[in-house]
Amino acid sequence: MDSVKQLRFDVAVVGAGPAGIAAALAAADSGKSIGLVDDNPAAGGQIWRGAQSAPRKSAASIWFDRLNKSAVQIVPGARVFHAANGELAAESDDSAIQITYGKLILATGARELFLPFPGWTLPNVMGAGGLQALLKSGLDIAGKRVVIAGTGPLLFAVAAYARKCGAKVVGICEQTTRSRMVRFGMKMLLVPSKAPEALRFAYELRGIPHWTDCWPVAAFGNRRVEIVRISRQGQTSEIECDYLACGFHLTPNVELPRMCGCRLQQGLVEVDEYQHTSVAGTYCAGEPTGIGGLELALVEGEIAGYAATNWEDRAKHLFAKRAQYQKVVRILKDAFPLRPELKNLARPDTLVCRCEDVPHERLCEHSSWRAAKLHARCGMGPCQGRVCAPAAEFLFGWEIDSVRPPVFPVRCSSLAAIPSRSSAPRN
């Protein structure tokens, strides 16, 4: 039987990406006990995955230095699967973990949005961020042909990273229009610190074709992707490749905030100016409050960390900085809306739910996400709809609002470790 670990923090932070790290460090200034809990083997989130060994003086290494010197207790490899009555239940590889806290900061980040098209389930068709995560995790891609597709600025970052790792990046397929792309570039140049980043990408991606109004229509291959068919300004063509990295921007991880009872608006966690959610003592920072990228996540994290430790003055001091980066949320929204043609990529037999292998035609019969779950088993597999629910929301306009514990598949022994009192009201 697994052991049960009990942890108690004045402030518990869930998610050790930039927002969570910034929140934990800001909160730690108070001298209170701070826990930083994350599913991944190490802190850093997706953007700083594997960056503990980053070059000194990079933005990431400065934060990691501070984190390593701080009194923040990092709890890596711990999946939080339940939240009730001021307690979190998590599990690691070898134990169940019960975490009690005074204040809670949710920094659960975002994941990629995937849209189904014929062949998208083939091996070596992966997310754009997915490919980058695997490269950062040690995948050798030298000499491989990679097509990068989908939408959003992540495509540039992934293309640059893949090229640096020795891949031959055949092209970048961006679904948005050329005029939106140009407007996006111009607006981002006005956001602090974004201009050098844009120029760096332009340099690192020189010579790589960047097609707008372009998206994957189908992928083909025998047990692995070999060819991707793309639509480019109305014309289809086929490209040979070893990897197709395809992601349609990001969708926030709101499962845990929802489970905690936080109010959401248009799919985002509602917060006040101190990053406080609708639930007393619970804060939220980073992508779940609006997809805005690294700098916004950091400053929101700091505000949440200070606010959670009653340091409102320090938090207030950061409001202006946050407002600057909040512009990015709007810029991204305007630049990369998903075009309606993408709704027609899935054929009747194209799988939408990859866990339960539910094809598009089985979903058309239903009028809600709930009905699709109950009757077609869509979203009922181990990923719990993390992949197919955002896709179904886009394809069918369904509202995805349900969440129930455990928000992550866990061992029975971890469920058994939850104290029975959590079902009873507590004073």
Add this chain to the structure above:
Amino acid sequence: MSESVSVRVNGKPVTVRAGATVAVAVLESGAICRTSVSGQPRSPLCGMGTCFECRVAINGEPQRRSCQVLCQSNMEIETHG
């Protein structure tokens, strides 16, 4: 400190860089992570622990997300591709 780690994927030795995840070892071995409920081959999609497509057995424990587990020397990895 050693800079590479050797594991076995379906009995076949694979060497990856220290700190690499099991998903990387599986991809580099040429194996497919799993077979879906309708019999299709699957490999990692998200690379960050949310999609569950990279599930394999590690040291006999089934259904592990290989993208969230770091390779350790002499790990035995079994795929169901």
